[in-house]
Amino acid sequence: MTKRSSAPRKHSPGAIAAMLLVCAPLLTAASESPPAPAISPPAAAAPPDDGQWTMPAKNYASTRYSELAEINEGNVKNLQVAFTFSTGVNKGQEAAPLVVGSTMYIVSPFPNIVYALDLSKPGAPMKWKYEPNPEPAAQGVACCDVVNRGAAFADGRIFFNTLDGHTIALDANTGQPVWNAHVGNINIGETITMAPLVVKGKVLVGNSGGEMGVRGWVKALDAGDGHVVWTAYNTGPDKEVLIGPDFKPHYDMDKGKDLGVTTWPPEAWKIGGGNMWGWISYDPDLNLIFHGTGNPGPWNPDLRPGDNKWTSGIFARDPDTGAAKWFYQWTPHDLHDYDGINEQILLDMNWQGKPRKVLVRPERNGYLYVLDRTTGEVLSAKPYGPVNSSKGVDLKTGRLIENPDKLTGTGKVVRDICPTASGLKDWQPSAFSPNTGLLYIPHNNLCMDEEGVEVNYIAGTPYVGMNVRMIAGPGGNRGAFTAWDIAAEKPAWSLKENFPVWSGAVVTAGDVVFYGTMEGWFKAVSAKTGDLLWQFKTSSGIIGQPITYRGPDGHQYVAILSGVGGWAGAIVSGDLDPRDATAALGFVNAMKDLKNATTAGGTLYVFRLP
């Protein structure tokens, strides 16, 4: 790859001289730096690695790729535990630790304690901890365990959300609160579980509550004092969705006035979900943020005829004003709880010979989408696992082609729908390596039976209207870890896992990919082949986000929180009864044996080479 030229044969000296002249700049360029990879994140969204980890997705492009290469395919088998730390909370640990300078920050699940650990001292002693004391009642309105997906660092501050709807800024050095903004209301079922993203002095936050009839929104809070700069709702009139003259959706299905009202029965948009509890990416060159929108409520689709804009889709917005630039709906009139809030990886690549700025999204409905992120046009949508709820995506209209055999509704049981409500992939974020051009996707392999039932809206209580019962998907393995070749639109390799892979992934320049399993194994596999290189059994199932960083001693470390829970692990963290097939919105039926494989926990593990 690095050799660009071979010596020309049989040429006149003049021709050779001329060629050398032409080739000279090329030759020097080639010897100084390796060729630019065919697919890479935009430089502005993925600056050179400084060895820190300041936001859960690593960078604004959300690659979860580290340039550190001390740990590589050859020596990863020697990894050892450097230190551990108990979060003191035995609930699902979905957060990514952060590393800034010589300090590590972690947020626990409810009660959302923030710990700062001093990495410069042996054993990483606690520097400070901050207890926000959230309202205990919030635990009752959190749909799927009381998780938190992490904090974000910017300008000397740690920003994080609490389950009871507060966004808090702490002084990163002292742990003293700088401001505390109350943005969510548990009495209407609103909670916050997502990790904020800080863009241009604004803290971007979204609400959870898609199972409680909560209207979804994204807010930008001023990083200085926490005041709300803008609020964009994901249902309702254009004015409140921040749709104005700049809004140019690519497809006709997303064009029209006040679609957030007219694609619903009267008033239904007010309790229609579309929450934003997942990931946000940011392209500084285009000055756009990208965020998904959650499922419409209630799950029973008979109660909300119409496309239910702007749920189960993706918005591009101006971070300064919140103004929408484009929207695309992955799953119009969702029938199966296909939230659209997964991560979006921003990449630049040649698509059919033309350079394109793309956005890659492994979506809950089972398709791996490649979008043009300047317009929202779908370039590719290929299933990355078993899908029978739909028959593909019409690239002309952009519309998902529903399978008429799998339409859900009141009073009928529809069997064997794949993927499940939890999707082929849920929130668990994937990682992209420019070295291999592969996207590493942790995901599920599950199918379900569904029965729509009547449901009353009572504020602050669930608004679902669906009985669900999940089972293992084809092959019997309930999870998989798939490396997807973005350019070739097909998998490079895929590993089967017994339980859903509910952890995130990280990939490094050492060509090692890390992820965890719900039994508690923390695994390192080869980024090229998927071969298992190393594994370590932690104390509880893993559903967290691995990170890697350069410690104060100059060496590379890998960190992961262990502690089973989340929707998939609620049977253990919430001690649910496996005799009820519909427990935890049907997930328990597929996880009956998890209680025999692991117990609840909450421990940070950090690894390094000897």
Added chain:
Amino acid sequence: MRCAVAVLFPVVLMLVACQREERDTRPQSALGSGEQPTPVTTLEPGGQRPSPTDNKAASFEANAFHLSEGKRLFGWFNCSGCHANGGGGMGPALMDEKWIYGSSMESIHATIRDGRPNGMPSFRDKIPDDQIWELAAFVRSLSGNAPSSAAPSRNDDMMAHPSENRMPNAATLGKSP
């Protein structure tokens, strides 16, 4: 204006001071208050006193009509949204042998009416009292604590678990007699 404030201030101070000094020399018995008659613990210094029973409990508990109404209301008031069909989800499982706040009709009635701190909403003023008793009786049937002659015998919806009249008593489940 200043003068009025100057006069008012000591008066207010006196009123507050009065309240501070107020004492109830014969406090109401914790059990006899009527609002929360049910202890949430079995730890009672000096030995357990008999818990008060409500005569409604007995009349609702073994009654097939009330139990089947309770089953309907369990879906109707979105109990099932948080507790599923007894296996739990956002709220704890109700079909197992573990009780945080007690398994008696009176305790469950209090749980539904007044709520519990870690996320059980208070349905006071939302559900009429008799229907709360019906719900309490049905909740007990989920763990096999209702006579099988009276517990609901069919599921109208997708099978989640055997109907309540066939539920084994959770307290003895898996234990040899």
